[in-house]
Amino acid sequence: MTANALSPEAARTYELDRRHVFHSWSAQSTVDPxxxxxxxxxxxxxxxxxxxxxxxxxxxxxxxxxxHPRVVEAIAEQARRLATVAPQHANDQRGEAARLIAERTPGDLDRVFFTNGGADANEHAVRMARLSTGRPKVLTRYRSYHGGTQTAINLTGDPRRWANDSGTAGVVHFFGPYRYRSHFHAETEQQECERALEHLAQVIELEGPRTIAAVLLEAIPGTAGIMVPPPGYLAGVRELCDRHGIVLIMDEVMTGFGRTGAWFVSGDEGVVPDLLTFAKGVNSGYVPLGGVAISEHIAAHFAERPYPGGLTYSGHPLACAAAVASITAMEDExxxxxxxxxxxxxxxxxxxxxxxxxxxxxxxxxxxxxxxxxxxxxxxxxxxxxxxxxxxxxxxxxxxxxxxxxxxxxxxxxxxxxxxxxxxxxxxxxxxxxxxx
The missing domain is CATH 3.90.1150.10 (Aspartate Aminotransferase, domain 1)
Incomplete structure (x- = not known):
């Protein structure tokens, strides 16, 4: 940015940023925010x-x-009333946000574990899948992005993974449907769907179904290209997971809460995952919030044994108040x-x-x-x-x-x-x- 075009206040902001802020995904000397x-x-x-x-x-x-005025006011009102509370205590906004989310997720995803964003939502979903199945591997597609934390970046399929790829994360990548640059030489959407599912079935067989805890999919890959899956693909992945006792995790961090013209793509497609991750649109990012919506059978695994995970800010009241206001406004408007x-x-x-x-x-x-x-x-x-x-x-x-x-x-x-x-x-x-x- 040309500094002399800025107002004095903006020039000061730019100066402080370049002097002190370390930017993500960037060579620091080339950043020009x-x-x-x-x-x-x-x-x-x-x-x-x-x-x-x-x-x-x-x-x-x-x-x-x-x-959005309703969300801004909800945050301000919550801050005046109860600005923060530890996650082991119940609070009204967390419970109401969980209810509103559960009502909109497909099937029996009635429990919500709150996180600070999408990356840690995917981290915890994978942990739940591994613990509940006793299996180590997770399958994700190339041309995907699941977050920047250590597990999530290894789950990611696109080249941003490379610099942090340890090769020991128990992640196996496969090709998903993308007819414009088809890996399967498909001529129709139906061929692309069938061949992509055949490929995934083969990967599962070659890796050993009993070693695979989960298949993790973005409902529609976002940053990697917005490749809308052909009709029947998500249902086909669901069937493969059911056949082999594999947990299906649907990453709806980017697609959820209205982005595709539906609350969730999985619901729109009639597919119920075992775990669904969300963030971003749940409260438009006004306060950081993400989470995992959990099916009954996964939640039951932890009914009598502790779930080994948590975050200081899980279900933060300001974030949850923003979510309640956001979901309500989306519905009303x-x-x-x-x-x-x-x-x-x-x-x-x-x-x-x-x-x-x-x-x-x-x-x-x-x-x-x-x-x-x-x-x-x-x-x-x-x-x-x-x-x-x-x-x-x-x-x-x-x-x-x-x-x-x-x-x-x-x-x-x-x-x-x-x-x-x-x-x-x-x-x-x-x-x-x-x-x-």
């Missing part, structure tokens, strides 16, 4: 006073948008339905038109307010230029590898979505120029 001074609804303002339409939902978590409608009537059709118009675009795919625009070239070196172009136009994108993800808040209006797509059209004009070189 954008200063954000305020936010409201689907917009943020940078340190120079420019307004940007947030097509990133930050890290795909502000499902209710920024500064029809937010989940809005996300589904915007995806079906605006984002899906208009992104298809952009793909047809821009030779740089290889494929668009998604559901609800959860879409990826994948460039035809696999090279990611054009992305910094495209991000800079987007920001100058007033659009804040989410990008990874050779993809621009279209992931605005679930509250976005049709007019705002169309404004963002018009800006994206201009960004793709630039992509056409760069890719053609």
């Amino acid at each position: 954008m200063v954000i001074t305020r936010a409201e609804g689907c917009y943020v303002w940078d340190g120079a006073g420019n307004r940007l339409l947030d097509f990133s939902s930050q890290l795909v978590n502000t499902n209710l948008g920024h500064q 029809g937010v989940v339905g809005n996300a589904r409608r915007i995806g079906a009537e605006v984002l899906g059709p208009e992104l298809a038109k952009l793909a047809a118009r821009h030779p740089s675009v290889g494929e668009v795919r998604g559901r609800g307010v959860f879409w990826a625009v994948e460039l035809a070239t696999a090279a990611a070196d054009v992305m910094p230029d495209l991000v800079g172009t987007a920001k100058r136009l007033g659009l804040l994108p989410f990008t990874n590898a050779n993809r621009i993800h279209v992931v605005p808040p679930c509250t976005i209006t049709e007019a705002e979505a169309r404004d963002g797509l018009a800006l994206l059209d201009q960004v793709l004009d630039r992509a056409d120029e760069l890719v053609a070189r």
Whole structure:
């Protein structure tokens, strides 16, 4: 960021950040963070006073948008009444948040273990699966992301795993369905589904079913590419797990709470996992919160034996108050339905038109307010230029590898979505120029 374009207050913020803050996933000498001074609804303002339409939902978590008044007030009221409490004590907001979550998860996932975010939710789900089965291995797909803690990063399938991969975590990776760049040479969605399931069945047989505690899947892989599974794939994985007594863990950290136009993808697909992990959209990230929704038979394993795990801030009252307010607001304001409608009537059709118009675009795919625009070239070196172009136009994108993800808040209006797509059209004009070189 150009420091002399900033207000004095923003310049001071930038200076302190660069002097003292150690950034994630970054070479520290190259970090150039954008200063954000305020936010409201689907917009943020940078340190120079420019307004940007947030097509990133930050890290795909502000499902209710920024500064939702009901959530902000719930946090403030809870802070005045009971700012913190240890997890061994019951409190009203934790119990109510658990009830509201359990009512929306599929099947019998009626118990909730609260964590601080998605990574530790996946850590604890895997621990529960291993303890309840007595088996060591966990299968996860390539092109996945499950978090940055030690177990979660080893569970991750994409290259961010490599620098931390110990090779001793008991994790085996497999290929999931992704027809655009199919590992299975499939010509149809049905072929991709069948061949992906055949591949997973073979991996299970070769690894030894009795050694496998769990299959951990993102319901729709998020950061790795928003590859929507073909019809029948999730149900097929459920059947394979049932056949071999393997725990199915569904990672809905990114997809949950309205992001795809449903409360949860697994419920939308009629699939009930044994464990379901969540975070992000549960309270739009206003206060860190994640968790594991637990089926009856997994919970029963720990009925008479202690579960060996916990966190100081598990079910923190400020975070749970935010969750209660968020879920209630989403219900009252029809937010989940809005996300589904915007995806079906605006984002899906208009992104298809952009793909047809821009030779740089290889494929668009998604559901609800959860879409990826994948460039035809696999090279990611054009992305910094495209991000800079987007920001100058007033659009804040989410990008990874050779993809621009279209992931605005679930509250976005049709007019705002169309404004963002018009800006994206201009960004793709630039992509056409760069890719053609």
